[in-house]
Amino acid sequence: MNQTERAQRAISGDEDSFTLLIQESREKIYRMAFTYVRNKEDALEIVQETVYRAFISIHKLKQPQYFQTWLIKIAVNCALDHIRKAKKIVYMDKEHEGNYEQxxxxxxxxxxxxxxxxxxxxxxxxxxxxxxxxxxxxxxxxxxxxxxxxxxxxxxxxxxxxxxxxxxxxxx
Structure with a gap:
C-alpha cells in the first residue's frame, strides 16, 4: 500500500495507517524541529505536538496525496509556536549527533x-x-x-x- 492509500485510510479513521505514516515521517519531522530549536528535548516535544495536531485534524485533510506537505506544514507551525513561546535564544546542542557530523x-x-x-x-x-x-x-x-x-x-x-x-x- 502506498502513502496516498495509507493517508486515505487514516482520514477514514484507520489509526494503524496513521501510525505507519507517522513512523515513515518521524525522522524528517525531528530534523525539521531540531533545525529550529537545536536541542533534542525541544525537538522531541515539537515532534510530539506535531503528531498530536495531525492526529486530531487528519479528518480535515482533503487530498491524501498531500499528506507529507500537510504534515510538514504542521511541524513548521509547531516549531514556530514553540520558539515564540520560549522567547529565548537557542544555542547549538554540544551533544548533537545528527547529520552535521561530517x-x-x-x-x-x-x-x-x-x-x-x-x-x-x-x-x-x-x-x-x-x-x-x-x-x-x-x-x-x-x-x-x-x-x-x-x-x-x-x-x-x-x-x-x-x-x-x-x-x-x-x-x-
Missing part, C-alpha cells in the same frame, strides 16, 4: 548563527529547501505563498546568508 563544528555553528539572522519566513524557506530538500512548489504549498515569492525569498535569503557568513569569517 562538517567541522564551527562551520555548523556559523551556518546556524547566520540562519538566526534571517527573518522567520526566509529562515523557514531556506531550511525547507536546503535542509529538507523540498521542491519549491511544495514549499509554496506548505507556506501558502506564491511560487514566485518562494523563489525571491530563497534568492534574498541566500544573499543575506552569504553576507552574514562572510562577516563572521572576517571577524574570526
Amino acid at each position: 562538517k567541522p563544528r564551527e562551520d555548523v555553528i556559523d551556518l546556524h548563527d547566520a540562519l538566526d539572522q534571517l527573518d522567520e519566513k526566509s529562515r523557514t524557506v531556506i531550511m525547507l529547501r536546503y535542509f529538507e530538500d523540498m521542491p519549491i512548489k511544495d514549499i509554496s504549498d506548505v507556506l501558502d505563498i506564491p511560487l514566485s515569492s518562494v523563489k525571491s525569498i530563497i534568492y534574498r535569503g541566500l544573499e543575506k546568508l552569504k553576507v552574514n557568513i562572510g562577516e563572521r569569517e572576517s571577524l574570526g
